[in-house]
Amino acid sequence: MLASASEVVMQITVRHRQEFVEQGYSLLPRVLDEETLTMLREECSYFVGYVDGSMKARGRETYGITHRGKRYFISGRYRESRRLPGFLFGQLMADITSAFLGDESYLFVEQWVVKGAEQGMKFAWHQDGGYVKFSDPKTRHRPYLTCWCALDDMSEDNGTIFVMPHDRANTRNHILPHRAEPDTNDLVGYEGSDPGEPIEVPAGSVVVFSSTTLHRSSANTTEAPRRAYLAQYSGEVIQRSTGGAWAHAVPFTRSGQIIYEPGADHGPSGLRSPELE
Secondary structure, three states, X not given: OOOOHHHHHXXXXXXXXXXXXXXXXXXXXXXXXXXXXXXXXXXXXXXXXXXXXXXXXXXXXXXXXXEOOOEEEEEOOHHHOOOHHHHHOOHHHHHHHHHHOOOOXXXXXXXXEEEOOOOEOOEEXXXXXXXXXXXXXXXXXXXXXXEEEEOOOOOOOOOXXXXXXXXXXXXXXXXXXXXXXOOOOOEEOOOOOOOOEEOOOOOOOEEEEEOOXXXXXXXXXXXXXXXXXXXXXXXXXXXXXXXXXXOOOEEEEEOOEEOOOXXXXXXXXXXXXXXXX
């Protein structure tokens, strides 16, 4: 049974916070209610269909780390939805960000990550902050928070994520060097033998982890797509080394209270997936 939004605060305990600080991640099982989970699945289907059709019409099989039919990374589209802002800037995410980031937070990135049925590709070991540093080596910022929302039951067979605890990778507050992988366009931050810890959670769960936490995902070999929605938040406006803010930088909470103003939230963000244009 999925939780109601009002129940999530009681589910975030000292143990969850301690896990996050010490190991870089923690699990919040079944914290999305049925209505929210259904909404996210519907929005996901719309945007994946749009991207897939757009790429097919242009004769493109790959764009960045998106590979048509195999895996999709679709960013920066929440302003085109009537329903997504209510989730990204709602009480549930305010409770989660307050617990793991502190009293002040900003929306950094939101992204659909979907693996196609039977041929969904793996994704290499990386840190989310590794993508920021690879693009902007001189930028400096505190680690930000990834909320990985499982829209399906997650298993090794359908391409769930594996995480590497901080103490096994020396990644607490530390970004490792990453290299670009030519065939997939993935960034690779770890090539050792440690397989990491598989995250097998039911649909409606949220996995929270730090932007310095190493993680990867396996291939999807099942007959159904594997769907996740990422909502990333920072405790400060992350600045580019050349000036200006990285990503969305939309104010969300201050002193633990929601301060998001829909009327002041307008793009472009610079994160829109260009394969849709």
